[in-house]
Each structure stands twice: as C-alpha cells, then as structure tokens.
Amino acid sequence: xxxxxxxxxxxxxxxxxxxxxxxxxxxxxxxxxxxxxxxxxxxxxxxxxxxxxxxxxxxxxxxxxxxxxxxxxxxxxxxxxxxxxxxxxxxxxxxxxxxxxxxxxxxxxxxxxxxxxxxxxxxxxxxxxxxxxxxxxxxxxxxxxxxxxxxxxxxxxxxxxxxxxxxxxxxxxxxxxxxxxxxxxxxxxxxxxxxxxxxxxxxxxxxxxxxxxxxxxxxxxxxxxxxxxxxxxxxxxxxxxxxxxxxxxxxxxxxxxxxxxxxxxxxxxxxxxxxxxxxxxxxxxxxxxxxxxxxxxxxxxxxx
Amino acid sequence: xxxxxxxxxxxxxxxxxxxxxxxxxxxxxxxxxxxxxxxxxxxxxxxxxxxxxxxxxxxxxxxxxxxxxxxxxxxxxxxxxxxxxxxxxxxxxxxxxxxxxxxxxxxxxxxxxxxxxxxxxxxxxxxxxxxxxxxxxxxxxxxxxxxxxxxxxxxxxxxxxxxxxxxxxxxxxxxxxxxxxxxxxxxxxxxxxxxxxxxxxxxxxxxxxxxxxxxxxxxxxxxxxxxxxxxxxxxxxxxxxxxxxxxxxxxxxxxxxxxxxxxxxxxxxxxxxxxxxxxxxxxxxxxxxxxxxxxxxxxxxxxxxxxxxxxx
Numbered sequence: 283x284x285x286x287x288x289x290x291x292x293x294x295x296x297x298x299x300x301x302x303x304x305x306x307x308x309x310x311x312x313x314x315x316x317x318x319x320x321x322x323x324x325x326x327x328x329x330x331x332x333x334x335x336x337x338x339x340x341x342x343x344x345x346x347x348x349x350x351x352x353x354x355x356x357x358x359x360x361x362x363x364x365x366x367x368x369x370x371x372x373x374x375x376x377x378x379x380x381x382x383x384x385x386x387x388x389x390x391x392x393x394x395x396x397x398x399x400x401x402x403x404x405x406x407x408x409x410x411x412x413x414x415x416x417x418x419x420x421x422x423x424x425x426x427x428x429x430x431x432x433x434x435x436x437x438x439x440x441x442x443x444x445x446x447x448x449x450x451x452x453x454x455x456x457x458x459x460x461x462x463x464x465x466x467x468x469x470x471x472x473x474x475x476x477x478x479x480x481x482x483x484x485x486x487x488x489x490x491x492x493x494x495x496x497x498x499x500x501x502x503x504x505x506x507x508x509x510x511x512x513x514x515x516x517x518x519x520x521x522x523x524x525x526x527x528x529x530x531x532x533x534x535x536x537x538x539x540x541x542x543x544x545x546x547x548x549x550x551x552x553x554x555x556x557x558x559x560x561x562x563x564x565x566x567x568x569x570x571x572x573x574x575x576x577x578x579x580x581x582x583x584x585x586x
Numbered sequence: 587x588x589x590x591x592x593x594x595x596x597x598x599x600x601x602x603x604x605x606x607x608x609x610x611x612x613x614x615x616x617x618x619x620x621x622x623x624x625x626x627x628x629x630x631x632x633x634x635x636x637x638x639x640x641x642x643x644x645x646x647x648x649x650x651x652x653x654x655x656x657x658x659x660x661x662x663x664x665x666x667x668x669x670x671x672x673x674x675x676x677x678x679x680x681x682x683x684x685x686x687x688x689x690x691x692x693x694x695x696x697x698x699x700x701x702x703x704x705x706x707x708x709x710x711x712x713x714x715x716x717x718x719x720x721x722x723x724x725x726x727x728x729x730x731x732x733x734x735x736x737x738x739x740x741x742x743x744x745x746x747x748x749x750x751x752x753x754x755x756x757x758x759x760x761x762x763x764x765x766x767x768x769x770x771x772x773x774x775x776x777x778x779x780x781x782x783x784x785x786x787x788x789x790x791x792x793x794x795x796x797x798x799x800x801x802x803x804x805x806x807x808x809x810x811x812x813x814x815x816x817x818x819x820x821x822x823x824x825x826x827x828x829x830x831x832x833x834x835x836x837x838x839x840x841x842x843x844x845x846x847x848x849x850x851x852x853x854x855x856x857x858x859x860x861x862x863x864x865x866x867x868x869x870x871x872x873x874x875x876x877x878x879x880x881x882x883x884x885x886x887x888x889x890x891x892x893x894x895x896x897x898x
Contacts, residue, residue, distance in 0.1 A: 331888055415724070418867065430868065468891075475892045479727040479834060480869040501765060505726055 319526070321353035322346075325368065325377035328358050329469060338554050339378075345550040349537040350530070365437065366390060369523075376522035381408070381439035384519040385570040393521035395562035396531060397538045399554065401490060401517070406560055409489040410444030410512035413474075415505055418483050422509065423452045429483035430463045432476040439570055440488035441470055444512035447577035471495065478505060490517055512573075516566050520559075535561060614648040615677070615853050618670030620689065622682025622702075622749070623658040623798020626825040627838055631681055631702055634842025635849070642850040658798040660748060663688035671696060677852055679845055682798060683751035686711055686718070697858045701845040702838070704751040704796055704821075706865060717858040719844045721836035721866045725759050725793075728819045728834050729766070731871075732791045734889055735831070735878075736817060740769045742789030744800050744807065747774045752797035755821060759793055775799045784810045794820040794830070804828050815881050823872065827897065831881065833872045840866050870894040 324343065329335045339356050346354040359368045365383040368374070369391055376396070379387055387393040398406035414420040420429065434441025446457075454460045465482070467473040470491035477485035489511070496502045520538070522531050538559040541547030551557060619635075621628040636651060643649055652673060656662030663684050670678050671694040679699045680686040686700035690713055700711055700718030711718065732738060741763050745756040756772070763770045771789045774780065781803060784792075792811055794800055800807065801822060808829040811818050817831035823838075824830040848861050874897040878885045890896055 333887075415867075417722070471888070472891060475727075478724060478730070479871060479892070480722065480724050480836075480867045481871070481894070483867065499730065501726060501730075501762070505724065 319352065319375060319530075321355055322350075322375045322526075323355050323357060323373065324520075325357055325359045325365070325372060325374045327365065327378065327380055327383065332358055341550050341553040345541070345546065346534065346537060350533055352530075369393075374523070375526060376520060378518050378520050380437070380518065381515040381567075381570050382443050382574070383437050384516070384521055385439075385567040385574065386437075387521055388564060388567055389571065392524045394524055394526075394531065395516075395564055395567070396520045396522050396535050397559040398516045398520075398562050399518055399556040400558045400560055401556055403490075403493075404557065405490070406516055406518075407514035408440060408517035409514050410440030410486060411489055411492050411508045412445050412448060412484065412486050412510040413477060413492070413506050413508045414484050415477060415480070416507045417505075420483060420509070423448075426484055427460060428462050430465075430481075431457075431461050431484040431486070432465055432467050432473045432482035433486055434470050434473050434488075435466055435468060438470075438488075439515060439573070440512060441473060441486045442466075443570070443573055443577055445486040445510075447512075447573045448510050450577050474502075474506075478502065488517070513569055515570055516562065519562050521562075614650075616650045616652065616673065616675040617849060617853075618652045618654065618673060618675035618678045618696075620654045620656070620663065620666045620670065620678065620680045620685040621798075622663065622680070622685040623802055624655040625798050625801040625822070627796075627801070627822045627835075628681035628702055628798075630825065631838040631842040631845070634839040635679065635701075635846045638843050638846030639849060642846060647853075658684070658746070658749065658802065660684070660688070664691070667692045667694075677849055679849060680718075682749075682796070683709060684749050684798075686716075687750060690716065697852050699845050699848045699852065699858070701841045704755060706863060708754060709750060715858050717848055717852075717861040717863055719841050719848070719864040719866065721841060723821050723834055723836055723869055725755065725821070726762055727869075727871075728793060728821070728832070729759065729762050729768075731832060731834075731889060731892075732793070732817070732819055733766075734886060735883055736791055738768050738790045740771055740789040742771045742773055742784075742787060742792040742816070743795065744773045744775060744784075744792060744797065745795040746776060746797035746799045748776060749797050749799065752795040752800075755795035759795075775803070778803060778806075781806055781810060784814075789816060792816055792818040794818055794822075796821045804830075812880070817877070817881055817883060823870070824874070827874070829874065829877045829880070831874055831877050831883070834869055836866050836868065837870055840868070872897065 326335065326339055343354040343356045357372060359365060365379060365387055369377060388395060400406045420426055433445065436442050449457065457464055467476055470487040473485045473487040474492060474495055476482040539561060541551055542558040619632060639649060652675060654666035656666045667688040671692055675696060677697050678689050680689055681702040683703050686703060689698050698716045703718060703720030705722050706720035743756050743759050745752040747753060760770045771787050773783050773787065775797060784807065805828050808818065812829060819832045820830045821835055823835045824833050844864060851861055852858055871893050872895045873890060873893045875885060876897055
C-alpha cells in the first residue's frame with residue numbers, strides 16, 4: 283500500500299513538472315493576433331472604363347502573388363463611393379482607394395495606407411478642378427448662381443468635396459437654391475464631357491483626368507477654363523486592413539516600392555501605367571479630413 | 587336694275603370671301619408666327635409655345651395665332667413677314683434665323699420675339715422692338731464624338747447658303763475640322779436636286795447643320811448616306827428616327843416656354859427692349875445603336891455612358 287502510494291506521488295509530481303514545462307513553453311511563445319491569410323482580396327473603385335481598369339490591375343495582382351507567395355485577387359467594388367459598406371460585405375483585405383474614400387476608410391475602418399502609385403507624369407497626387415466652358419460667361423463664383431453644376435460622386439474629393447468646400451468658403455450652404463440644377467456624372471471623364479457638350483454649365487473633376495483628356499485632345503483647352511483648384515492630395519492609395527500581419531504589410535509595401543528596380547517589376551508597372559510606387563503616410567489625409575469637416579459640416583453628409 | 591344687282595352681288599361675295607379667309611378681326615390679341623421651315627424641331631417648339639401661352643392667359647383674353655409655314659427660301663420668308671405686317675398683328679414670333687431676319691428686314695413697328703436662333707449673340711438681331719431666345723450647341727463635341735466612332739479624313743457638311751444660321755454652323759465646323767487637319771466637303775442644299783451631290787462626293791462622316799431645307803429632305807439624305815454606309819450627326823433631334831447616328835441638340839420645349847413667357851409679357855404691355863434675351867446651352871445627346879449596327883459601327887461603351895438617350 284505504501285509502495286503504491288509512493289509511485290502515485292512520483293507520477294503526480296512528474297505530471298505537475300510536465301504541466302509546468304508546457305505552461306512555461308506556452309508562456310514564452312508569442313501570441314499571434316494577426317491574420318495569416320491564404321489569399322488577399324483587394325478591392326478597386328470603378329473608374330470610367332472598368333474593363334481597361336481590370337486589365338491594368340490584373341498584372342499587378344499576379345506580380346504581387348509571385349512576390350508574396352500568397353494569391354492576390356482583385357474585385358471591382360460595385361459602385362464608386364460605397365467603400366465603407368463594401369469593404370466589410372466583400373470581406374476585403376485591402377483596396378486601392380481614391381482620396382476621400384481612403385480618408386474615410388483610414389478613419390472609420392482603421393485601414394493602414396501602404397503605398398501610392400506614381401503616374402506616368404511622375405506624380406502621385408491629383409487636384410480638384412472647377413471648370414466651365416469659356417463661352418459660358420462664368421468667370422467667378424458670383425457668375426455661378428442659377429447655373430447647372432455636375433459633380434462626380436458624393437464620395438469624390440476632387441469631384442464633390444472640394445467644390446462643396448469652395449462653395450462653403452463663399453458662404454453657400456444650400457446648393458438647391460444656389461444652382462438651378464446639380465447632378466452626379468459617376469466619373470471624372472463624364473463630368474468633363476457634360477460641360478464640353480453643354481449638358482452642364484459648371485463641372486468638377488480631378489486634374490489627372492482633365493490633363494489626360496486635354497493632352498489627348500488639345501482642342502478641349504480652347505473650350506474649357508479652370509476657375510478653381512484644390513490642394514494636391516494622393517490620387518490613389520493602397521490601404522490594407524490593420525489585422526493584416528505587419529510583416530506581410532511591410533513585404534507588400536517593399537515589393538511595390540522596389541518594382542521599378544527589377545525587369546519584371548518594370549514590365550508590370552508599364553502595364554499598370556505607372557512609373558513606380560512610393561510609401562504612403564497617414565498625414566497626407568489630414569487635409570482631406572479638414573476639408574470634409576469644413577465642407578460637409580453645413581451640408582448633408584454624403585459618401586458613406 | 588339687273589345691271590346694278592350683278593356688280594353688287596359680286597362685291598358682296600368678294601367681301602364674304604375676304605372676311606372668311608382673313609383672320610378673326612375681333613380677336614383680343616393676334617400673334618403672327620413664322621417658321622423658317624416646316625420641320626419637326628420648330629413644330630415641337632411651336633406646340634410648346636401655344637400650350638404655355640394658353641396656360642398664361644387661361645381664357646382671360648382671346649388669342650389668335652396666325653401660323654406661316656413658308657417653303658424655306660428668301661422670297662417666301664419675306665412674303666410671310668409682309669403678310670403678318672399687313673394683318674397688323676400685335677406680335678410676331680419667329681422660329682429660326684432666316685424668318686427673324688426677314689421680319690427685321692421689313693422694319694415694321696410690330697414687336698418681334700425670335701426663338702430657335704443659333705447663337706443669337708453672333709447675329710444681327712439686337713434692334714429696337716426685338717427680343718427673344720436662342721441656343722448654342724458645341725459643334726466641337728459633335729466632331730469629338732464622331733472622331734471616337736470613326737477615323738475621319740474628310741467630313742461632309744450639309745448646309746444651306748441661303749440660311750444664315752446654317753452658314754455660321756458650317757463655318758464653325760469647317761474651322762474646327764481644319765484645326766484638327768480634317769478635310770471638309772461642302773454640300774450646299776438649295777433644292778432637292780442638290781441631294782445628288784451626296785452621291786458623288788466622298789466623305790467619312792457627315793454633319794448636318796440646322797438648315798430647314800436639309801431637314802425637309804432628311805429622310806432622303808439619310809437614305810443616300812445609308813447606301814454609302816456613312817454615319818451622320820445632326821444639331822437637331824431626330825424626332826422621326828430617320829436614322830441619324832447621333833444628335834446633339836438643345837431641347838425645343840425650353841425655347842418654346844421662354845418664347846411664350848416673352849410674348850405674354852409683351853402682350854401685357856412690356857417693351858421688348860425691357861426683356862432680356864437668353865441663350866440656352868443645355869443639350870441632349872442621343873445615340874442610335876440600331877443605325878450603328880446597320881452601318882457596322884461598334885459603338886464604344888464609354889460613349890454610350892455620355893448619352894442622354896440611346897435608341898436600341
């Protein structure tokens with residue numbers, strides 16, 4: 283009996299030692315709160331020609347898949363501006379976002395800005411333009427009263443937020459009574475065409491689209507006049523959700539920033555119509571947030 | 587006695603016919619209207635004008651409208667203007683530039699409200715007793731869209747050298763084409779026989795100016811162009827769907843409404859010089875996909891997005 287009791291005691295002691303060793307081992311192992319995704323799903327805000335857009339982004343996704351060893355998939359978000367809703371419902375890991383949606387996503391979804399693509403003109407920023415036909419007789423803010431204005435989308439910095447801030451700076455808080463009519467074109471290109479064709483007296487759109495159109499058809503510059511410009515802001519930002527492992531986020535940023543250093547990367551950049559990527563910074567979005575507070579504080583809240 | 591009765595009967599019968607043919611001399615207000623041509627665009631404008639004017643007077647005063655739809659040529663426009671001056675109407679309303687100029691040329695004292703006038707600021711209508719509204723359509727947009735549909739080496743321009751507004755449109759489009767190294771082929775329509783020019787001349791696309799003569803024979807023009815598989819764009823709407831590939835136009839109803847407002851004010855005693863003239867710039871753009879398929883043109887989807895209406 284005495285013998286059994288001693289054996290049991292040794293057994294219990296050994297078990298306790300094992301448990302302590304296991305506990306200690308577990309305690310010194312790092313706790314991983316980040317996700318290790320099998321694939322990354324990246325959203326894209328739709329532009330004027332989504333077929334062309336998908337083509338451009340497809341090669342970039344393939345390049346990233348090889349570099350990261352993780353399948354990178356793309357999806358076009360159904361409508362320009364529904365980023366906050368779509369980001370959750372589509373279970374996205376990240377998205378290429380336009381300035382205002384990036385600002386909202388950073389603030390409300392705690393997304394991390396990772397990189398900006400640098401366009402073929404060497405710029406990663408765009409400006410908002412307010413423009414009119416030269417023969418419209420509109421030269422300043424005062425001449426706009428009673429006219430028609432075309433915006434791009436309630437979620438566009440250049441095509442809505444900036445003109446609203448501009449109006450607010452001039453004391454306008456009710457666009458319904460100030461303008462005869464206002465409408466949303468859905469794309470920057472369409473907003474420019476609407477003014478060119480006389481479907482609207484005043485338009486707002488981003489500088490990069492405006493400049494690309496005028497470079498392609500210089501006769502447009504004979505017809506349109508820019509009467510106000512916004513500060514420069516990042517045109518597109520790749521944002522990733524904060525749950526993505528920092529190491530993976532860093533690897534993705536590096537893979538993109540170093541693209542212009544490798545032949546494969548250069549080829550992909552060419553297809554993407556960019557010359558490089560540069561690292562993003564949250565500070566760049568403060569100006570947009572301030573503009574939103576100024577512009578939309580007195581107006582209806584749009585863009586979510 | 588019999589010899590006296592016959593001339594008296596003749597005089598009485600003549601007087602009866604004259605009174606029957608003449609407008610109602612007992613009407614409260616009489617408005618003379620001249621269309622440059624009997625075409626759907628001016629027809630729609632007139633319909634809106636009459637509806638709006640009736641709404642404004644709402645039976646308070648009897649309004650008689652004497653409508654003149656002359657064949658589009660200078661003598662007919664002039665005759666129509668003289669006829670209304672002879673009737674001593676209270677107001678003349680015109681649709682299109684040639685009719686307005688015909689009335690102004692007669693130097694009558696009757697107030698004139700012009701409408702359907704292309705770029706009124708660029709034509710001589712700023713005279714006493716005259717006000718009105720017109721429109722502007724950016725012809726550069728028509729050329730821009732045509733270029734996106736088809737490569738253009740030569741642009742055919744259908745116009746009429748007797749219609750002042752049509753000539754100005756021709757000149758503007760010619761200049762635009764020239765700036766873009768596009769050759770132009772002038773197709774001046776003065777009679778139906780001139781449509782044969784369309785069969786012999788060579789062009790990649792055709793622009794139809796707002797000529798009333800051209801629009802009288804629009805079906806024939808489109809039929810010839812269809813045979814040659816040449817797309818056409820127009821500054822007037824294709825209300826009858828003749829088969830134009832694209833139209834960029836100013837909707838007629840807004841001008842009809844404003845003409846009615848101006849007419850109402852003048853009939854109530856406002857001087858035309860106290861009524862500000864207006865140029866409408868809002869446009870509508872219609873693409874005809876049926877015609878595009880017929881011509882074998884693959885319409886870019888980005889263009890369709892810009893359309894106000896697509897005919898499918």
